[in-house]
Amino acid sequence: MYISESAVDKLLKDAGAARVSKEAKQELRKYLEKMSFDIAQKAVKLAQHAKRKTIDASDIKLAIP
């Protein structure tokens, strides 16, 4: 896991939430983890496509939906 439950809690509180259910935290965390990993995998493929071993910012920019 790349994003902690406490980070998700803080994020929602900073966005104005008074209280956050455990299920809401889990749901948001699950989505963020999946979406982040999808972008990362796409960036890896884009670097391979450009015959590079180093992921650079251009790969990330192209990988973002």
Add this chain to the structure above:
Amino acid sequence: MYISESAVDKLLKDAGAARVSKEAKQELRKYLEKMSFDIAQKAVKLAQHAKRKTIDASDIKLAIP
């Protein structure tokens, strides 16, 4: 910041990256932070709309693009 640079590095390595530039990490982190906060703010608005003070999983599900 809700997602650390080392978490973003690990994410990209787990997705298959051999090496990752500092700019790539910054770019991905910046995007994830912005996108996460946008979803969180939308979830807060949805809970307010439903006259609740507690964010629940249904708010997150509706807030996800």
